[in-house]
Amino acid sequence: MTDLAHASVAELSRLLDAKKVSAVELAQLFLARIESHRALNAFLDVRPGATLAQARAADARRAKGETGALLGVPIAHKDIFVTRDWASTASSKILAGYMSPFDATVVDNLKRAGMVCLGKLNCDEFAMGSSNENSAYGNVLNPWDPTAVPGGSSGGSSAAVAARIAPVATATDTGGSIREPAAFSGVTGTKPTYGRPSRWGMIAFASSLDTAGLMTYSAEDCALVFNAMLGFDPKDSTSLDRPREDYTRHLNDGVKGLKIGVPKEFFGAGLAPDVEAAVRVALAEYEKLGARLVEISLPNAELGIPVYYVIAPAEASSNLARFDGVRYGHRAATYADLVDMMKKSRAEGFGPEPKRRILIGTYVLSHGYYDAYFIKAMQVRRLIAEDFKRAFAQCDVIAGPVTTSVAFGFGEKAADPVAMYLADLYTVPGSLAGIPSMSIPCGFGAKGRPVGLQLMANHFEEAKMLGVAHAFQRATDWHRRVPAGC
């Protein structure tokens, strides 16, 4: 029988269908693996009782004759999604132990499809970061190399999937937080079009950018889970009211005759040679499979980081205003009056990175600076989106590196916020444009650390993008490599 811990969602689904394994057995297996890989610090909250209750419910549904690709398949959720049966903290002290009265729509959709929740995954505080070093609950280790960061902010999600302690995990991407950790941890990380997944119950960071997505072993698994996860949600005012889609429909289309745009700006001086080499080999593989590479230009992409670091903190400063010690979350033990209570609660509850963002955001939104920074950033954001529009007139998908280097070591960038912000140089432009984008494993670079290939597609073309990824994954086995001891 297939080695269950290394089986894909598609394989687990077939085994459940064939009654070769039960949802309870799968839940027990992964709960045991979570325990034996505790040192990774990927999970923040594990409650075997709640997990096994969901697994028993899935088995009962199957016993009654119900089928469904995901019925009984385990999943873990980034601790940015609120969950009724597990604490929801956004990896912040300000929400320590917080129990939500409801499940996020993404969580709920997957639960209805019968997925069994394994628990909540560590991340950067309020999804702010690129290394998971901003979590109030400690670093997550990269399963490929415990001296390297797993990437962030969805570092718990990428590490859990890389170490095969969860077959799939939810994640969120505001400026790169799915693709960057996927690249650093050697897994497939996919962000759909902004507005496809509901943001309801996703603890807000930057509302015009926040997009839920997945860490999986493969593009095929991602398509299967997207089928249940994505869709219109009347509870989210930015949710797109479009018909449901079958995201698996282009998986076997191949890439013959496809035009792959290669942005010349993504291969500049900042790109490490080991990453460039692996990405070039991957691009050559696509040529072998019948695709044509065309050089494209995204002239405003280099402005992505400064634009993002105005818009995202501006939105964050507003979103984080709700943590005031009154409604929920941490409240200071002693205070003089209401204002003092709010000040102390926020000072004690937030870590340094959210504080930094609140300061920047409040500054760029304040009278006198709003036009110079915020409005200007919004204008350049439009230019970046138009770059992509022009590019997609010349090609079907875009491919290039995800990150400038392989995973860096702990502490290497932690003291220099700007160096850390630059980790998202190639991911932020796609976020600002709201297009679907993903990272697939394509080799290894310095110190044996994984390299990711980024694929981007036009709005609503995630099914095509997943097909392009699947073609690569049928021809190569990078996505099947597993770290030693996992």
Ligand code: GLN
């Ligand atoms: N690293 C970026 C930041 O710190 C992106 C984070 C994200 O996508 N959530 O904001």
